[in-house]
Amino acid sequence: METSMISSIDFFIRYACIGQLLLLIAYLFYKSFSKQVPWCSQIVPLLLAVGVAAYLLLTAPYSPRPQGFVRSLLLMFTHTMPVFLWLYGKQLFDDEFNLQRWPIFGKLALVLLACFYTYVFLIRGGGGYLQMASHVIALIFIVHVLVSVVLTWRNDLVEQRRVARFWFVLLVGLFFLMLDLVELSNTRLNRHQIFMLINASICLLGTSVTAGLLFFYALSIKPEPASVSDPAPNATRYSRLLPQENALAKKLHRFIEDAGYLQPDLTISKLAEQLECPEHHLRKLINKSLGYTNFNAFLNHYRIEAARQRLVETSLPVLTIALDLGYGSIASFNRAFKEIVGTTPTAYRAAMQQQNSSE
DSSP, X not given: OOXXXXXXXXXXXXXXXXXXHHHHHHHHHHHHHTTSSOGGGGHHHHHHHHHHHHHHHHTOSOSSOOOHHHHHHHHHHHHHHHHHHHHHHHHHHOTTOOGGGOOHHHHHHHHHHHHHHIIIIIISOSOHHHHHXXXXXXXXXXXXXXXXXXXXXXXXXXXXXXXXXXXXXXXXXXXXXXXXXXXXXXXXXXXXXXXXXXXXXXXXXXXXXXXXXXXXXXXXXXXXXXXXXXXXXXXXXXXXXXXXXXXXXXXXXXXXXXXXXXXXXXXHHHHHHHHTSOHHHHHHXXXXXXXXXXXXXXXXXXXXXXXXXXXXXOOOOHHHHHHHTTXXXXXXXXXXXXXXXXXXXXXXXXXXXXXXXXX
């Protein structure tokens, strides 16, 4: 294939991708201004879209290439893209992720990282060992988010989000890992026209898939979970189910009434075996009828309600209560308890004892 033909195809793909990114950015602004979602939740995907556009412009096969401050700015957004991708992946697939509730040292680490990128690319203009260090940082973020998405895949109850996980792992793995490994190898392969064309094609596929998922599946919309003060599911939640779904709902209701959720190492697949149903049917029931997006959240809801009762009504050690409720360690129990109740089990017991004594 002639060089001019490859360049023409590359240009077409890049600007088609940038056009889709502009539409996605407009969609994010629309959701924010129409108050469908908070503005702060759209900052990360917005910056990620800017980063992808910066990469496409920076590596486009035209001459002369961007120079001066424009090049430095494009370079900075390109190299910060893996960080924004990590934040977006956690925001999209981890229901417990909340950047605003990060401890101060976590927020400080992000500030230091921002200062590092600003110095390396806006002040120094990139290049040298510091730019190579940014590739190492990018590789760490990408590997971490990929491992995190894969490890939590099984517990995800939202079918559309499970589809998004597949595309996320596939496209991020193809694009970022290939790009970073080539950059770290210190070869000239990253300047080869075929390599650049492949990367641009992956970007276009990624923006197309993202647009489809956002517009047709509305990933950001999550059902309301059951109230923590109501440990048993309301029968009216199942009123609109099909007959076969109602049969499964009754089995699940009976499982909850029998405190089956206290089993240690309980997974969605093990529960599906016990209820004698396909796993995807059970995921759909728990998600659509009870409002949970994650199987661990479903278990924790009932386990923590039982924990609150035992902390008040018994003098059992916290560790004993945690193990009796099916938790493998006191650390996982404390984390789940604080996530739901807002305080640690020990502090909760002390507060309830003080409240009862004052009465």
